[in-house]
Amino acid sequence: MEKFVHLDGLVAPLDRNNIDTDAIIPKQFLKSIKRSGFGPNAFDEWRYMDFGEPGQDCTHRPKNPDFVLNKARYQGAQILLTRQNFGCGSSREHAPWALLDFGFRVILAESFADIFFNNCYKNGILPIVLPAGDIEELFRLTDATIGYKLTVDLPEQVIVRPDGRRIAFNIDTFRKECLLNGWDDIGLTLRHANQIKVFEDKRRAEQPWLFA
Amino acid sequence: MPKTLYDKLWESHVVRVEEDGTALLYIDRHLIHEVTSPQAFEGLKLANRQAWRPSSIVSTPDHNTPTDHWDEGIVDPVSRLQVETLDANIREVGALAYYPFKDLRHGVLHVVGPENGATLPGMTVVCGDSHTATHGAFACLAHGIGTSEVEHVLATQCLLQKKMKSMLVRVEGRLGKGVTAKDIALAVIGRIGTAGGTGYAIEFGGSTIRGLSMEGRMTLCNMAIEAGARVGFVACDETTIQYLRNRLFGPKGEQFEQAAAYWRTLKSDEGAVFDAVVDFDAAQIQPQVSWGTSPEMVITIAENIPDPAAEKDPVKREGMERALQYMGLTPNVPIKSVKIDKVFIGSCTNSRIEDLREAAAVVKGRSVAANVKLAMVVPGSGLVKQQAEQEGLDKIFKAAGFEWREPGCSMCLAMNADRLAPGERCASTSNRNFEGRQGPGGRTHLLSPGMAAAAAIAGHFADVRDLP
Numbered sequence: 001m002e003k004f005v006h007l008d009g010l011v012a013p014l015d016r017n018n019i020d021t022d023a024i025i026p027k028q029f030l031k032s033i034k035r036s037g038f039g040p041n042a043f044d045e046w047r048y049m050d051f052g053e054p055g056q057d058c059t060h061r062p063k064n065p066d067f068v069l070n071k072a073r074y075q076g077a078q079i080l081l082t083r084q085n086f087g088c089g090s091s092r093e094h095a096p097w098a099l100l101d102f103g104f105r106v107i108l109a110e111s112f113a114d115i116f117f118n119n120c121y122k123n124g125i126l127p128i129v130l131p132a133g134d135i136e137e138l139f140r141l142t143d144a145t146i147g148y149k150l151t152v153d154l155p156e157q158v159i160v161r162p163d164g165r166r167i168a169f170n171i172d173t174f175r176k177e178c179l180l181n182g183w184d185d186i187g188l189t190l191r192h193a194n195q196i197k198v199f200e201d202k203r204r205a206e207q208p209w210l211f212a
Numbered sequence: 213m214p215k216t217l218y219d220k221l222w223e224s225h226v227v228r229v230e231e232d233g234t235a236l237l238y239i240d241r242h243l244i245h246e247v248t249s250p251q252a253f254e255g256l257k258l259a260n261r262q263a264w265r266p267s268s269i270v271s272t273p274d275h276n277t278p279t280d281h282w283d284e285g286i287v288d289p290v291s292r293l294q295v296e297t298l299d300a301n302i303r304e305v306g307a308l309a310y311y312p313f314k315d316l317r318h319g320v321l322h323v324v325g326p327e328n329g330a331t332l333p334g335m336t337v338v339c340g341d342s343h344t345a346t347h348g349a350f351a352c353l354a355h356g357i358g359t360s361e362v363e364h365v366l367a368t369q370c371l372l373q374k375k376m377k378s379m380l381v382r383v384e385g386r387l388g389k390g391v392t393a394k395d396i397a398l399a400v401i402g403r404i405g406t407a408g409g410t411g412y413a414i415e416f417g418g419s420t421i422r423g424l425s426m427e428g429r430m431t432l433c434n435m436a437i438e439a440g441a442r443v444g445f446v447a448c449d450e451t452t453i454q455y456l457r458n459r460l461f462g463p464k465g466e467q468f469e470q471a472a473a474y475w476r477t478l479k480s481d482e483g484a485v486f487d488a489v490v491d492f493d494a495a496q497i498q499p500q501v502s503w504g505t506s507p508e509m510v511i512t513i514a515e516n517i518p519d520p521a522a523e524k525d526p527v528k529r530e531g532m533e534r535a536l537q538y539m540g541l542t543p544n545v546p547i548k549s550v551k552i553d554k555v556f557i558g559s560c561t562n563s564r565i566e567d568l569r570e571a572a573a574v575v576k577g578r579s580v581a582a583n584v585k586l587a588m589v590v591p592g593s594g595l596v597k598q599q600a601e602q603e604g605l606d607k608i609f610k611a612a613g614f615e616w617r618e619p620g621c622s623m624c625l626a627m628n629a630d631r632l633a634p635g636e637r638c639a640s641t642s643n644r645n646f647e648g649r650q651g652p653g654g655r656t657h658l659l660s661p662g663m664a665a666a667a668a669i670a671g672h673f674a675d676v677r678d679l680p
Binding site for chain 1: 231248275288308335356358364367406411461463467527530626
């Protein structure tokens with residue numbers, strides 16, 4: 001996993017509640033057996049005028065001019081700004097893979113769905129929960145300012161606005177450490193292999209039917 | 213101190229806890245399907261790691277498999293490759309059980325696990341699928357996980373988790389005629405919203421829940437994720453224990469009684485405290501139909517399509533307007549007057565034998581309306597299909613004009629050929645009505661099997677209670 005420490009990035013707004021993972025990456029692209037290459041199909045049904053199929057070259061497909069992420073001012077955005085319950089629905093990790101491949105490293109929202117939130121951390125994406133008031137103001141500023149950027153500082157747990165205002169955010173210590181170091185959590189867990197083995201042996205003795 | 217069922221399930225699986233409360237939870241059962249696993253198996257191989265306990269794995273391909281023309285195999289080469297990749301991965305790693313495409317026991321993973329006794333009370337169950345909460349019906353802690361976590365569980369037999377808050381959804385009293393577990397699920401989501409359960413583990417309790425069959429409890433727990441909760445569960449009781457007797461992978465004889473004695477302790481203690489409690493009166497729950505593009509956009513069959521003009525929150529109002537536009541619906545019109553094009557009875561929510569019996573009872577002796585282009589029944593597994601055919605349900609459906617298909621996820625998510633065309637409206641017993649879920653431009657209305665059957669007969673949404 002790629003480390004995440006600082007980011008100075010362009011913000012793109014997606015002003016909707018309840019954006020589900022089916023919208024982030026439609027099902028036909030889930031047939032891939034790889035974990036890369038989903039970026040061109042992120043938000044496929046909103047982004048293009050035609051119906052996308054896996055394996056297609058997307059460069060010449062007709063784009064929906066009304067879809068906000070197609071607008072010239074948001075090209076190259078690395079920070080996605082959205083509302084409530086982002087990433088609800090299916091557990092597909094293809095959703096964070098698609099967002100990452102599209103270029104997003106930070107997602108700012110009022111709230112996230114649990115599984116999606118968790119999947120982000122496994123892929124070096126930082127999902128940040130902010131109060132509704134801060135989100136509302138960021139939507140206003142992003143809309144009013146072409147090229148609106150934010151600085152995200154993970155060690156300090158703060159977002160710095162161009163006007164110097166600082167917005168603090170929370171993150172679990174363990175997740176923060178993993179992001180800062182780009183740690184593979186399987187490697188971390190396997191350091192406790194003996195403890196797992198002891199637990200498992202005890203469980204097998206007590207409830208042998210679980211180990212049929 | 214009295215404990216909740218969640219406390220008990222959690223504590224019995226904690227291997228170790230980090231300083232910030234992140235725990236390593238031991239996983240008893242790992243369910244694997246073809247869509248969310250190939251990258252995990254590849255990751256395991258690339259890191260040169262072994263699967264920790266292959267005998268914890270139960271697997272079957274379900275999302276991509278066709279539901280007709282099985283003699284032709286899987287025609288779509290991309291789908292076929294994914295299913296063959298699962299075949300190869302399981303062949304290499306091993307499993308307690310693998311049911312390949314077309315096997316008698318093949319089917320929707322969340323139907324296959326329980327019916328073979330691979331889901332047992334007190335287990336932790338994980339799967340790279342958000343509807344894993346289904347297994348909570350057996351007093352299990354069942355999590356939907358991402359692919360990185362699938363790899364983590366393969367390699368370590370553990371999951372990194374923080375303890376969630378607990379919510380009791382309590383339903384008391386008798387359900388009215390024609391009102392089912394699906395209606396409870398939709399009514400709960402309609403009340404608490406699709407994010408109402410975020411951060412919570414939901415226990416479904418109360419006399420109504422205790423009165424539900426295992427099939428009904430699975431339907432209810434299945435949709436916990438649609439209320440935002442990663443896990444949902446029901447306490448173990450004699451209904452649970454009866455269901456588990458003589459299942460393929462369950463304990464037998466003396467060991468069964470020993471297990472059952474433990475299983476009976478899997479309930480919240482008297483006086484246990486929950487972080488949130490939501491109460492429902494069963495008698496007040498009416499047959500439900502979703503009208504929009506989120507499962508919380510739901511009304512009773514007697515109601516009209518809601519009017520966004522009445523919504524004060526501008527973001528919500530805009531969401532409603534967008535949903536109505538996508539769904540091709542006008543506010544203030546009775547939902548009963550809305551005509552349908554297709555009917556889908558199936559999915560991990562509603563494809564078990566009891567669901568098919570419920571739909572068949574409505575369909576018997578009647579015909580699918582002329583304006584309905586396709587009405588299909590997709591049994592949850594080969595075993596469900598076999599059982600239904602022994603009971604003659606297939607004949608009832610076929611006589612009425614339904615197609616009787618082979619098992620799989622089918623048009624719940626439309627990864628195979630079963631899908632809606634743009635603009636088509638479907639009465640569906642599945643779990644999600646998101647934009648494009650059943651095919652790009654498709655319009656999904658969620659309801660119970662009985663209500664789907666009633667809509668098929670009427671050609672528009674109809675109250676199942678009006679069909680004598």
